[in-house]
Amino acid sequence: MPYTYIVECKDGTYYTGWTVDLEARVKMHNEGKGAKYTRNKRPVKLIYWELKEDRSQAQKRERAIQKMNKSAKVQLVQQMSK
Structure with a gap:
């Protein structure tokens, strides 16, 4: 099952x-083999994830989260930790 994270x-x-x-x-x-964006920003820490039914849904959710501003992402992360 795919995840958005x-x-x-x-x-x-x-x-x-x-x-x-x-x-x-x-x-x-964390090994520098992931996305170009994270290569010089290591280490990274997993702070949020959602399990999706298929790859398409995971990719759609990824795009939706990427469009959010930082404060909306912080709220999303905080909701998971409750």
């Missing part, structure tokens, strides 16, 4: 992506 980079910025293996993807980011 947010990682927090060492500089406090957020990166949003999607994957079918959350643990492996975060590991890739």
Whole structure:
């Protein structure tokens, strides 16, 4: 099952992506093999994820989250931790 996720980079910025293996993807980011954006912002920490029914839904949710401003993303992350 695919996930949409947010990682927090060492500089406090957020990166949003999607994957079918959350643990492996975060590991890739931290090894510098993930997204170009996160390569110089390691380590990253997984702070949010959503399980989706299929790849298409995960990608749509990724795009929706990417369009959010930082405060909306912070609220999303805080909702998960409740």
